[in-house]
Amino acid sequence: MLTNWAVVPTCLPLVRRRCHGCASERFRASGKFRVNANHKLIDAWLLVLCTRCGETAKLTVLERKNVRSVPPELLDRLHANDLGLTAELLRDPVLQRRNRIALDWDRAWRLDTGGSEIPDREAVDVSVRFAARIPVRPVRLIAEGCRLPRAEVERLITEGQLVSAIRLGGKRSGDFTFLLKR
Numbered sequence: 228m229l230t231n232w233a234v235v236p237t238c239l240p241l242v243r244r245r246c247h248g249c250a251s252e253r254f255r256a257s258g259k260f261r262v263n264a265n266h267k268l269i270d271a272w273l274l275v276l277c278t279r280c281g282e283t284a285k286l287t288v289l290e291r292k293n294v295r296s297v298p299p300e301l302l303d304r305l306h307a308n309d310l311g312l313t314a315e316l317l318r319d320p321v322l323q324r325r326n327r328i329a330l331d332w333d334r335a336w337r338l339d340t341g342g343s344e345i346p347d348r349e350a351v352d353v354s355v356r357f358a359a360r361i362p363v364r365p366v367r368l369i370a371e372g373c374r375l376p377r378a379e380v381e382r383l384i385t386e387g388q389l390v391s392a393i394r395l396g397g398k399r400s401g402d403f404t405f406l407l408k409r
Contacts, residue, residue, distance in 0.1 A: 228351050232372055233339040235358045239314060241331040242275050248282035253331060258313050260305045261285065269294050271305050273316055286326045288316060318359055332361045338371050345373045351407045362398040365391070369405065383407070 242254040254275035263270045269292050272285035288305070289297065304312040316322050317330060336359075345351055355368060369389065370377045383389040391405035 228349055230343050230345070230351055230353045231341060232353060232355045232368070233341075233358060234336055234355065234361055234363060234368065235339050236314075236332075236336050236361060238335050239317060240335045240361075241278065241333075242286070242317070243329040243331050244275075244284065244327070246277040246280065246282055246284070248277060249280040251277050251279035253278040254284060256313050256317060257283075258310045259308050260288070260312075262302075262305050264294060267294055268292065269297060273313060286316075286322065286328065288322065332363070336361045336363070338368055340372050345407065349409060351409075352404065353407065354402070354404045356402050357400060360400040362400045364397065365393070365395045365399050365403065365405070369395075369407075373407070 239256045239258075242256065243252055244254055245252055246254070254277055257274045257276050259274045261272045261274060269289055270287075271289040273288055275284050275286060276282070277284070301312075323329065353369075353372070355365075366377055366380050366384075369375070370380045373380070375383075380389065384395055388408045389395075389405060390408075391403060393399065393403045395405070
């Protein structure tokens with residue numbers, strides 16, 4: 228039996244960065260951009276707010292770029308404070324490295340199993356797909372999807388009743404499959 232699961236974001240993740248005002252380490256994306264042009268050069272920032280004190284910080288999106296080199300669609304989306312663009316930019320590894328940030332996906336995703344139940348006496352082949360690069364432990368996903376305690380999932384892995392081509396320890400943000408033998 229083949230089953231498909233999906234890990235889907237439910238909201239924007241928090242941004243992990245130190246606040247200069249209160250030393251908190253969590254910011255939420257405001258969904259707003261600041262665009263500044265100086266003659267032929269343009270700068271753009273994504274504004275994020277500290278979850279504790281509300282202090283605003285800027286994440287650099289464009290820095291001293293020639294206006295003509297920026298696609299007009301991107302400029303329109305920046306000026307319109309496009310929430311979809313906010314989500315795209317937050318997931319961009321280049322933007323994360325440039326601004327020295329990490330994303331906190333805790334409580335910002337859900338596992339969609341399609342309402343399918345895992346039968347007790349049948350081998351099940353499960354394909355897990357990620358809608359976004361959300362780092363999650365496969366053991367946690369399997370436990371949640373099969374409605375089992377994590378210790379039980381660990382025991383099934385040790386006994387060879389739960390197998391996968393990838394290592395199930397640690398975090399994973401890419402698609403994978405596993406086979407549950409009963």
